[in-house]
Amino acid sequence: MxxxxxxxxxxxxxxxxxxxxxxxxxxxxxxxxxxxxxxxxxxxxxxxxxxxxxxxxxxxxxxxxxxxxxxxxxxxxxxxxxxxxxxxxxxxxARPRPPRRRRPEYVPARAHQLLAHLQIPAFVEGRAFDVLASNPPAVALSPRLRPGQNRLRSFFLDPEEQAFHQDWTAAAAGFVAALRTTIGDDTDNPRFVELVGELALSSQRFRTLWARHDVRALEGGSITVHHPVVGELRLHRDKLPLDDVILVVYYPDKDSDSDEKLRLLAALARTGPTGAAPGRPADPPHPTGP
Structure with a gap:
């Protein structure tokens, strides 16, 4: 930074x-x-x-x-x-401001209840893209969506996550631009400083994208991924604010091929053949944010 x-x-x-x-x-x-x-x-x-x-x-x-x-x-x-x-x-x-007191990010109790009822992949993330809680369909979709993982770190440093995305290059640019928007004027936040510093040291692609200073609106969209068990999935993604955290849900078009595959993944998540353990609520790995 x-x-x-x-x-x-x-x-x-x-x-x-x-x-x-x-x-x-x-x-x-x-x-x-x-x-x-x-x-x-x-x-x-x-x-x-x-x-x-x-x-x-x-x-x-x-x-x-x-x-x-x-x-x-x-x-x-x-x-x-x-x-x-x-x-x-x-x-x-922007004007100088006094340092903000750090406080942990917590998942509201109602979010845990919602995750338990949803039959589609869903998880709760913090401002630095830490996964704070997730449901079994989310972990069946990607083991990187377990609580305690950081989506940005996985995206740039985990080869399996890179292979998971059909257009990783375009997604990477959007992800870094979203991080810029998320940080805003909170540039002295230790969690952001730590994360950006780690990725800048470990990923040439991240360094290049970070230097562009791109910004983008924080919104949903559609993605195509390659799952190692069920193959290609075309999914929509929505982000819904819940107090100081974000609920993220993935869902396919109804009665589509991806819908059928996602139902299969949900069934596998209940029986365990994919090796993906059900996600469980957890405290955030790092206290972040104002």
Missing amino acids: RDEEDGNRLGGYLRARRELVSPAQAGIPPGGTRRVPGLRREEVALLAGISPDYYLRLERGRDRNPSPQVLESLARVLRLDDVERTYLLGLAT
Whole structure:
């Protein structure tokens, strides 16, 4: 978290996004040798209608109070979408705050009851993607969904998890962008610092994606996975807030091939041939969050 550590999150974000915009995308004619990826600082300044010196001050953290008009111009030049634009505006308005007292993440009692009744894969995760509780269908779907696992660590460091996802590369980019959004201005949270530090040391792919400063909305979607027992599954994923934690559920289209396979997995989870022990509620592996 280099930019987070030195407090220059705005400059780090501007620099990362500048490097991702090609001259052609910005309407700049080709020609000459370019020694930097993406746009040069002076090109961004010219296109945004500000002086190169002022833009340099923004990137280097010497001016952290740009006007909304300047930020809107920069968002346009850097081709930011609505989520990225909102994130940029938030970086400029963030103010120093006193350290927050850490408190553990707990799974509400009603969530344990809900997990016990659901016949589809479901689990509860914390802000740092720690699995706090899960039901047997979730563990039958993936043993990495047992309580005590961390989904982000498994995703980047476990070869079986990488083989599980049909399009791991695209999913990895979305996962890291979701982490950026989740962290927000809570950059001094020890759990986030620990997790990002571990993955940055252990995974080149994570380091590359983290340096892009991508952000994305925290929402559900659809995935295709390759299960070692039942084969390909096409599933929808929804995330539902429960107090300070998130309930995640996976479900197929009704009466689809994946629906039939998921029913088979549920039956196997009850009898145990897959070797996946039923998930059970557990305390989080790390106390995190405000």
